[in-house]
Amino acid sequence: MSTQPLPTPVAGPPPGGGLRKRAWSGFERFQGLLFVMPALVVLAIFLIYPAYYTIRLAFYESDFHFGFFHYLGVDNFKELLTNDPDFLDLSKFPPGGALINNLRWVIFYISLSLIIGLGLAVLAVRVRYERAVKTAIFVPMAIAATAVGIIWLLVYNTDSNIGVMNAVWHGVLGQHQVSWLGNPAIVNYALIFAYVWASVGFVMVVLSAAIKGIPMEIMEAARVDGAGEWNIFRRIMLPMLSLPISVVTIWLFINVIKVFDIIYVMTGGGPGTTSRVIAFTMYEETFHNGRPGYGAAVAVIMLVLIAPVMVLNVRRFRTEKVVA
Amino acid sequence: MATVESAVPIRARTRSERLVRLVSRGPLHIALIGIAVLWLVPTVGLALTSFRKPPAIASSGWWHSFTQWDWTLHNYDSVITATGMGHAWVNSVIITVPATILPLTLGALAAFGFAWVPFPFRDTLFLIIVALMIVPIQTSLVPLLKLFANHGHLNNHYYGIWLAHTAFGLPLAVFLLRNFFVTLPKDLIEAARIDGASNLAIFRRVVVPLSVPALASFAIFQFLWVWNDLLMALIFVSDPSKQPMTVRIPYLLSTYGQEYNLLAAAAFLLMILPLLVFFSLQRYFVQGLLAGSVKT
Numbered sequence: 325m326s327t328q329p330l331p332t333p334v335a336g337p338p339p340g341g342g343l344r345k346r347a348w349s350g351f352e353r354f355q356g357l358l359f360v361m362p363a364l365v366v367l368a369i370f371l372i373y374p375a376y377y378t379i380r381l382a383f384y385e386s387d388f389h390f391g392f393f394h395y396l397g398v399d400n401f402k403e404l405l406t407n408d409p410d411f412l413d414l415s416k417f418p419p420g421g422a423l424i425n426n427l428r429w430v431i432f433y434i435s436l437s438l439i440i441g442l443g444l445a446v447l448a449v450r451v452r453y454e455r456a457v458k459t460a461i462f463v464p465m466a467i468a469a470t471a472v473g474i475i476w477l478l479v480y481n482t483d484s485n486i487g488v489m490n491a492v493w494h495g496v497l498g499q500h501q502v503s504w505l506g507n508p509a510i511v512n513y514a515l516i517f518a519y520v521w522a523s524v525g526f527v528m529v530v531l532s533a534a535i536k537g538i539p540m541e542i543m544e545a546a547r548v549d550g551a552g553e554w555n556i557f558r559r560i561m562l563p564m565l566s567l568p569i570s571v572v573t574i575w576l577f578i579n580v581i582k583v584f585d586i587i588y589v590m591t592g593g594g595p596g597t598t599s600r601v602i603a604f605t606m607y608e609e610t611f612h613n614g615r616p617g618y619g620a621a622v623a624v625i626m627l628v629l630i631a632p633v634m635v636l637n638v639r640r641f642r643t644e645k646v647v648a
Numbered sequence: 649m650a651t652v653e654s655a656v657p658i659r660a661r662t663r664s665e666r667l668v669r670l671v672s673r674g675p676l677h678i679a680l681i682g683i684a685v686l687w688l689v690p691t692v693g694l695a696l697t698s699f700r701k702p703p704a705i706a707s708s709g710w711w712h713s714f715t716q717w718d719w720t721l722h723n724y725d726s727v728i729t730a731t732g733m734g735h736a737w738v739n740s741v742i743i744t745v746p747a748t749i750l751p752l753t754l755g756a757l758a759a760f761g762f763a764w765v766p767f768p769f770r771d772t773l774f775l776i777i778v779a780l781m782i783v784p785i786q787t788s789l790v791p792l793l794k795l796f797a798n799h800g801h802l803n804n805h806y807y808g809i810w811l812a813h814t815a816f817g818l819p820l821a822v823f824l825l826r827n828f829f830v831t832l833p834k835d836l837i838e839a840a841r842i843d844g845a846s847n848l849a850i851f852r853r854v855v856v857p858l859s860v861p862a863l864a865s866f867a868i869f870q871f872l873w874v875w876n877d878l879l880m881a882l883i884f885v886s887d888p889s890k891q892p893m894t895v896r897i898p899y900l901l902s903t904y905g906q907e908y909n910l911l912a913a914a915a916f917l918l919m920i921l922p923l924l925v926f927f928s929l930q931r932y933f934v935q936g937l938l939a940g941s942v943k944t
Contacts, residue, residue: 456684457684
């Protein structure tokens with residue numbers, strides 16, 4: 325920001341020494357602070373100080389009183405990454421543990437949400453009932469993860485007389501009934517799909533607005549030149565949507581690192597520990613296993629995973645401000 | 649906007665042309681309507697289940713309810729009174745309303761300071777708030793619970809959860825509102841200053857009335873976020889008689905695991921208020937979503 329050019333007077337300094345900026349009295353200089361102070365105080369006490377406390381706690385052994393019991397150095401992290409198969413298990417194939425499950429979430433949740441959301445955004449602008457389609461897709465955004473959990477427990481019910489999934493799989497396709505949430509090989513994907521269902525609306529709305537911002541002339545020109553719809557999508561729309569797509573991807577990433585509610589409601593991390601994710605381990609270790617220090621280490625890992633996004637956000641905002 | 653028109657081919661003139669168009673665009677319509685219906689199925693299934701009698705639910709899928717035509721409101725009656733969900737619903741309201749108004753007020757004041765009243769380190773402080781926007785709740789759960797428990801057992805009342813939600817909503821509030829406030833016409837605010845209006849008066853009489861859409865956007869976000877939140881309520885509301893629906897429904901689930909008549913009715917009760925808010929104020933919601941995401 326120091327590189328911002330200063331406006332230079334064309335005809336030299338005005339006569340009489342020029343206009344001096346009005347000297348601000350002490351009170352006026354700090355009046356703005358009065359406006360932001362309540363917010364800053366709340367943030368300092370309830371957001372910044374707790375983050376500091378948690379980071380410190382990650383290096384300690386603690387108990388249900390959350391005190392700094394016994395200094396451990398990096399032992400909590402070492403244990404998490406090398407000696408806790410519920411968190412990270414590389415000894416089998418496919419690897420398991422909360423961290424790997426969360427990686428599954430990152431890959432499948434983000435890509436599925438993006439593909440379906442983008443597809444819907446591109447297709448929906450071509451029909452007159454666009455609004456109706458969008459509303460249908462968008463509604464789940466307003467539904468609490470707790471309710472989403474109940475909705476999908478019903479869909480995934482093992483009884484083909486109750487669950488619509490098995491009604492199709494068993495009743496229509498004639499396959500054996502599947503316990504979608506009881507099978508460790510399937511449970512994570514079943515959960516991911518339920519969450520994709522709830523998130524696609526967001527992707528669609530943001531990308532749809534971006535598509536409408538693309539100047540019509542460009543696409544018309546391509547059409548006149550004989551470009552097919554697929555080429556227009558590949559070579560014109562997609563490049564022009566790269567910024568909104570990256571913004572949406574970041575949002576999905578933050579969402580997926582924090583995912584907790586839907587797993588808590590639908591499977592409780594089970595069967596066994598096979599559907600745990602990072603946030604679930606944090607909750608479980610801190611509030612059920614009485615190891616807040618260990619749980620704090622998990623929280624710090626979450627913070628580290630999200631930190632690059634934080635840096636990105638700040639950097640983007642700074643550059644934007646210089647332009648504006 | 650222009651693209652919408654261009655994407656829809658020019659209106660066919662004759663009946664046969666129209667037919668050809670319909671057939672050639674058939675796959676598009678089938679795909680779109682198909683996905684939209686698919687997306688509605690889970691919610692519709694839940695809604696229908698909540699009005700069916702328990703024996704019907706156990707013996708046939710909800711999709712049979714169109715032909716069986718045997719509805720009841722009894723599920724809602726039992727879930728509201730017998731399982732205490734009516735009480736939990738009220739708790740949700742008690743938690744959500746102050747947890748929306750507080751960050752809205754503090755956030756708007758701060759946003760005005762950041763947008764229109766210069767002070768030392770203004771930009772640095774604002775960047776810190778931008779960075780705080782995505783701090784995960786998990787880093788605050790333990791220290792806040794300790795803080796609340798040690799100071800007047802705030803976690804046995806609603807104060808704890810109100811404050812926690814206020815802190816977590818504030819960064820977004822400041823960010824969204826400040827970005828809206830800076831777009832207000834400078835002349836207007838300068839004119840008010842020259843007329844001798846104090847900053848507070850400018851905030852109240854000029855900025856707030858002109859910023860209703862942005863304030864509404866944030867209020868809706870925060871409302872939905874707090875109402876739908878499970879994790880923070882789980883940790884910061886220790887007293888079972890004060891817990892909101894999002895926390896009580898999992899308890900219901902562990903007690904009545906397969907009784908979908910109760911579970912569906914409870915889930916539907918939880919959804920109904922956000923859906924009403926969402927449908928009546930959808931415009932503001934989408935505006936806020938776009939402002940927040942495009943800028944973030």
